[in-house]
Amino acid sequence: MSKRGRGRSSGVKFRISLGLPVGAVINCADNTGAKNLYIISVKGIKGWLNRLSTAGVGDMVMATVKKGKRELRKMVHPAASYRRPGAKRWCVYFRDNAGVIVSNKGEMKGSAITGPVAKESADLWPLIVHCAGSSHMAGSSHISIPLGSLKFVGINSLALASLETCEL
Template identity: 40%
Template sequence: MPEKLQVLGSRKGLTPGLQHYTTVTVADNSGAKEAVIIGIYGYKGVLRRIPFANIADLVMVSVRKGTPEVRKQKFRAVIVRQRMPYRRPDGTWISFEDNAVVIINPDGTPKGTEIRGPIAKEAAERWPKVASIATMVI
């Protein structure tokens, strides 16, 4: 029996993990400490429905706390941890202690040089450059 292909743009059947204006911690050493999700790339939804994102999705964040160079700036980021439990294809459920993102450059490389805490296996598979600087992949 052939395996089901996962379409990256499809949201059907996924748990709404993070949504607009969710406060997230920044897991890298780019200078940002706390950010707010202000946009979700690739989301096609219904009028007035609040967009949501999951692990390994690309989002636009606005940095609220951190060094003066990165505060009040907008960056692209990848979600590497989420509190809401989600189901993996093997049937296990996983959730983390916090919601966290890693800030990336427009070419997909991380802005920082190290990542604090674990990152999800789904994020490591989809973003190999982020996985290369991670200390722990779960």
């Protein structure tokens, strides 16, 4: 996949599961004033007849604001998805879908992000990570995010080690 359709993302996008189809409503976790984003298309995805294009963590999507400030609604904005509930094989995964509104160059329109950012998205969008409080990859050995935004599925040795080093 060429980088032409993803704005100014850097790095290599690895194969991850796609879970945000066209028509999905995700939370907007920046301070632009938008509350919900409605995905209308995925950048860089060419379609197949009668198949909905889907986005994953780190993809740039085109979205409209369903709830939020009046000047943001009824307009199409590029957005980057950065948080999605993970598969059951991970020991830690996020509770909700979330994204932020970005410019066409990939720079955030807001100045802060609420909640953690997935490590897969942090590698692709370095401009977004600077505004985030923390980034997290499921199964990592050190977690520095609030436990309220995570859900534990299975406890293994990595999860126990990360619980012991968790900062609140």
